[in-house]
Amino acid sequence: MDLSFLAIQALNGLSSASSLFITACGLTLVFGVTRIVNFAHGSLYMIGAYTAATLVPRLLEFSFGPVTFWAGILASAIVVGLIGVLIEVLLLRRIYGAPELFQLLATFGVVLVVQDVTILIFGPEDILGPRAPGLRAPVEILGRRFPSYELVLIAAGPVVLGLVWLLLRRTRFGVLVRAATQDREMIAALGVNQALLFTGTLFLGAFLAGLGGALQIPRVSAHAGMDLSIIAEAFVVTVVGGMGSVPGAFLAAILIGQLQAFGILIFPKSTLVVVFLLMAVVLAVRPYGFFGRPEAIGGTHAVGVASRERSPFATLAALAVIGVLAALPLIGDAYVLKVATEILIFALFAFSLQLLIGVGGLVSFGHAAFFGLGAYGSALAVKWLALPMETAIPAGLLLAALGAALIGAFVVRLSGIYLAMMTLAAAQIVFAVAFQWVDVTGGDNGIVGVWPSAWASGPITYYLFTLAITAAVILLLMRVIDAPFGYALRAARDSTARAEAIGLHIRRHRWLAFTISGAAAGLAGGIYAFSRGSVDPTLLGIPTSVDALTMLLIGGIQTVTGPLVGAGVLHVLRDQIMPLTSLWRLVLGLSIIAIVLVFPRGIVGTLRAWREERA
Amino acid sequence: MSEPLLEIWNLTASYGRAQVLFGLTFQLRPGEVLALVGRNGAGKTTTLKAIMGLVPAIAQKASFKGHSLSHLPTYRIARLGLGYVPENRRIFTDLTVEENLETGRKAAGAGRSPWTPERLFRLFPNLAELRGRRGSQMSGGEQQMLAIARTLMGNPDAILLDEPSEGIAPVIVQMMAEAIRAMKAEGVAVLLSEQNWAFAAGISDRAMVIERGEMRFEGPMAELIADERLRTETLGV
Structure with a gap:
């Protein structure tokens, strides 16, 4: 040299x-x-x-x-x-x-x-x-x-x-x-x-x-x-x-x-x-870069889940939905079950993001990082440690939680647009590692041969396995949102200054939310890895993060159940429309723009507004 | 009595569900100083913002120089010749004094001698020495002078002046009073929202008293000065 x-x-x-x-x-x-x-x-x-x-x-x-x-x-x-x-x-x-x-x-x-x-x-x-x-x-x-x-x-x-x-x-x-x-x-x-x-x-x-x-x-x-x-x-x-x-x-x-x-x-x-x-x-x-300055007052306009009275039928409705989903193998063929499995996984992924955005007001633009960490964590556990699915998925969850805890420690100091950019950057780091560390991660090709244990390898059992886990975790997260912890997050979302003034340790709450959300996304990623049998860097890419955001947007950012509906709708639409046209991105892009302009409340939010107007 | 410059009929405004202004009706005539007084939270600032189209508001009629103000965007209202000096001054702190003045520049109407930086520096001699200084490095009083000068650069026929004496040294408040008199001498009408009673009483021709968004008094300043009971009740002075 x-x-x-x-x-x-x-x-x-x-x-x-x-x-x-x-x-x-x-x-x-x-x-x-x-x-x-x-x-x-x-x-x-x-x-x-x-x-x-x-x-x-x-x-x-x-x-x-x-x-x-x-x-x-x-x-x-x-x-x-x-x-x-x-x-x-x-x-x-x-x-x-x-x-x-x-x-x-x-x-x-x-x-x-x-x-x-x-x-x-x-x-x-x-x-x-x-x-x-x-x-x-x-x-x-x-x-x-x-x-x-x-x-x-x-x-x-x-x-x-x-x-x-x-x-x-x-x-x-x-x-x-x-x-x-x-x-x-x-x-x-x-x-x-x-x-x-x-x-x-x-x-x-x-x-x-x-x-x-x-x-x-x-x-x-x-x-x-x-x-x-x-x-x-x-x-x-x-x-x-x-x-x-x-x-x-x-x-x-x-x-x-x-x-x-x-x-x-x-x-x-x-x-x-x-x-x-x-x-x-x-x-x-320097949280605002070399020559930047803090956002002006009201720089972040948070929107998110609001408190509403719990419908007496909510529990019943949830049980009914789970019951119907559990009965799906009776009528669906293997293909339907495969699609349904993926929808459930993405519902969990989108829901974990809702905890951050809708509840915490933390606009994460790099949530794919945790989904991908979960998937890669599981796949690496299979490849290098020869762990079975039962321990590989928790290993992936752990990796995602650790990643979220680490990244969260950095980003909870920020707010608004800087936070969004920082999460995007964090996701790109993880993406870069997966893409460039070929010896360990397989680079562009990813890791193959990530198959579930024998008992869960049929489409029906894997579907039911996915349903059981996602339903349990989503119900648990709903409970978290309705607990004092969830209230604290929402208070901080609506007014950081006031929340701090009443003695809430906002950064710690947000960091915890980040970690929990990352862990849930990682769990979804792990289940996804085993459902496909492989992982590759696209799981960590910007488009995957945007998919989750789009699901939130479609379902409605202000509702708890929105992301679940959004995951279903986006996945079904993609499944139906993509084979018909080579212009799927055009369709998706225009749809996103249209939703932002016309239905910013999303499906569940719009339905609810209609119902409340009539009542 | 001359034609009113600014005419407002039945102005109401709300923040969300909370109504703040309840049907205010008043007029501003050419070349007069009209004081808008009332306690904290009475709706003084909201009134000025509503006229400028900066908060959603409804009026039966709102016109300036015969042009309706309803549904006009803020910049069009300003271009009609209605200047606005907000509370807290809102100087562009990254810009120099001269650049701040430039942001306000608009052509003068026919037959009027336009305000230029040089003329404004004569009106506010303190500013003349600070031409190249950034807004962030100026005192509150200097910023207030700059805020008024910046608005005058648009050669307005009327100025809505929100709390010019707030947080400013008494000697500068004196200068503000002189500046307002100078504007009046140029034929610029001033709608002055003020907490500082002595200041407002000293320079205004007429006064309006508002309380919780409702008009309690409108008339010559001398009358309000004489009406001690109303003053104690609505203003505490």
């Missing part, structure tokens, strides 16, 4: 930092003004890459030269900026006042829609863009060859930083944007049309995302999946830098770029882990 090698490595780090900063800068600007964490920002980046990779070669056919190339990159970014305006006008404008959970889910709905639409428009193939005219020859640095395009990228970051700085400091638009970041209502009272300001900000943010994506085309081909990988990194950059802070994003991007460039030398496979560990460390020391 000589000096020239280190220098090249540092330059590599700088060029990826530049790209990352340009994208993350847009995200942080949009968050600063609108207070929405735009999950679809990565999708805008992906559209930028696809657009440029398609547009620039055609432009170069007309007139080959650097001017055409850069004009094409700029044009692509402008196209993406306009798409951002469209997203603002059609969707974001309607959810500025909505709870954070709904904002995150709605913008994730856009992610799903864009994934399918991108494939529809650009096709399923990766698109390799042209190399930049005039920048094809590498330059020599300390005797090593370095691509000259990367040098341009290194310069692009500070240039964008400078231009954004000028825009924010030297123009009326910039002054208003900075003022709106602090106090939107006051800006309106001074006669400023917020809608226009927000639309302008979205254009700028999306333009930067598009630029970030378009600049990638000579380096990497435009491909599906680049949206989620960049958004996770962009989240880290904005959170570490302090949400809403442009200089913070720059600093964080440089740090992360270098950490990745050199981390790869020390831990060749742990780049993801290193990045997210950085985030965890920074947030543990």
Whole structure:
């Protein structure tokens, strides 16, 4: 490892930092003004890459030269900026006042829609863009060859930083944007049309995302999946830098770029882990990042389970439902039972999340971590310790509970959007470990051969086994929600300050809730592993977390039974619709957006509201 | 008597199920200072916010310069020429004094000499020395001056001024009184919500007393000053 090698490595780090900063800068600007964490920002980046990779070669056919190339990159970014305006006008404008959970889910709905639409428009193939005219020859640095395009990228970051700085400091638009970041209502009272300001900000943010994506085309081909990988990194950059802070994003991007460039030398496979560990460390020391500030008053609008009088028929109804479910093997074939088993597992998973979100007001965006830890814990126990199912499932539960206790200790210090981002990051760490620690976890392939014990191996017995456990645990958790512990969580959800003032130790309660919820999710994961016979990293991915959130959303966030209904509905719909169309993500994404806009109370919540209106 | 600038008929407002304002009717005339006084929680701040469209409220009629205010978003109300200086001032603390002034800038109506930073610095000499200072590094009194100056940058015909004397040194309160007189001299009408009785009594032409969201008195300030019984009963002064 000589000096020239280190220098090249540092330059590599700088060029990826530049790209990352340009994208993350847009995200942080949009968050600063609108207070929405735009999950679809990565999708805008992906559209930028696809657009440029398609547009620039055609432009170069007309007139080959650097001017055409850069004009094409700029044009692509402008196209993406306009798409951002469209997203603002059609969707974001309607959810500025909505709870954070709904904002995150709605913008994730856009992610799903864009994934399918991108494939529809650009096709399923990766698109390799042209190399930049005039920048094809590498330059020599300390005797090593370095691509000259990367040098341009290194310069692009500070240039964008400078231009954004000028825009924010030297123009009326910039002054208003900075003022709106602090106090939107006051800006309106001074006669400023917020809608226009927000639309302008979205254009700028999306333009930067598009630029970030378009600049990638000579380096990497435009491909599906680049949206989620960049958004996770962009989240880290904005959170570490302090949400809403442009200089913070720059600093964080440089740090992360270098950490990745050199981390790869020390831990060749742990780049993801290193990045997210950085985030965890920074947030543990500075809960609002480098230059961030605490959320303004009323930053979190918690929605959740409210107290209601217990219906005298509740117990009877629960028993009846369990009875009907227990009788299902009499009429259902093996396939129905398999689907029903999965629904029960996901009902438990979604219910464990309801304990955090609906009861505790803690919007966890990484609940898949605990589901996955439970599944992996069980599978690893089978693979490495040769444990039978009866002890492997508790082992998985234990691993998930430990993971939740550890992650919970970090995140209960935070609230609102920072908590959501931190749980997402934690889940990505776990995902990265499962994905990159191939020797132990099997990496991408996962672990196979996780079969239940002989007595439970038939579809009927495994179904009944799942039913018994999920019913017992859900009833237990319902009891927890209705106990003083549940009241304390709800009090803290509705007003942290007041709950503390009456002497509740909020962090401890929340930490306990996190651990219990993680353990329950882990139990669901363990049962799931044995029902499928295998585990793989997708169990830990963002889409799995979003599945659980969608179940909550469908069923209704304000009801205890909502997640159970939501799990059933989502699973059945997926089972029925997915084989019919290749556009399942489009359907799901649009459905999520529609529910947020039209039925924010979900199925159970809407039914209850109807019934109460009639009564 | 001149045409009223701001006319409010039967204003009611509620926070959730709790009704706060019960049918307030009043008018603000051009160039006058109208004091809105009452005890803590009487609904003074809510009245101002309701006029600006910042809290949900219903009025039989609400108009400013002949334009109906019903269903108008806040920024449109402000653009009609109705300025608002909130309680707690709500300065943009990340922005400098000059940038704060910029956020309030709007073109002046025809035939009026517009407020400029230079003119405002003459009105509030303390601010002139702080041009490049951030809002976060200013005292409460300086912030209050800035809040008023920022609103004047929009060249309003009327200003709703919420508790300008709250938490401010007496010498600065004196300056506030002078500033209000200067605004009045420029023809700007002021609706002044105040807890500080002496301050309000000293600069207002007319007064309204509200108690638990209901109007108890509306008339010339001199009349309220003379009516000791009503003052003791509703204001405790």
